Amino acid sequence: MGKKMVDVTLHIDESTSHEQREGLRDALLSLDGVDAVAAHDEKPHLFLIEYDPDTVNSATFLSIVKDRGLTAELVGL
Numbered sequence: 001m002g003k004k005m006v007d008v009t010l011h012i013d014e015s016t017s018h019e020q021r022e023g024l025r026d027a028l029l030s031l032d033g034v035d036a037v038a039a040h041d042e043k044p045h046l047f048l049i050e051y052d053p054d055t056v057n058s059a060t061f062l063s064i065v066k067d068r069g070l071t072a073e074l075v076g077l
Contacts, residue, residue, distance in 0.1 A: 003052045005035060009075040010047040010061055016070070021047075027064050031056050 016024075021039050025047065028037045033055025038048040049061060058074055065072040 012045045013071045
């Protein structure tokens with residue numbers, strides 16, 4: 001049986017630099033169960049995360065953002 005993958009959009013409230021977004025992207029990708037994170041300079045407030053909800057909880061994404069001094073909301077697709 002394959003992994004059950006879902007997508008969620010993470011909206012960052014603050015303005016961030018390219019380097020901050022890359023660091024956040026790398027932190028999210030390092031989590032077990034996260035397969036992909038898309039973040040683009042054209043839409044700097046949005047991160048699209050593909051993950052296995054049986055392995056990682058989406059609340060973990062918000063915790064990582066908060067640990068970096070930022071605020072965010074999850075937007076389900």
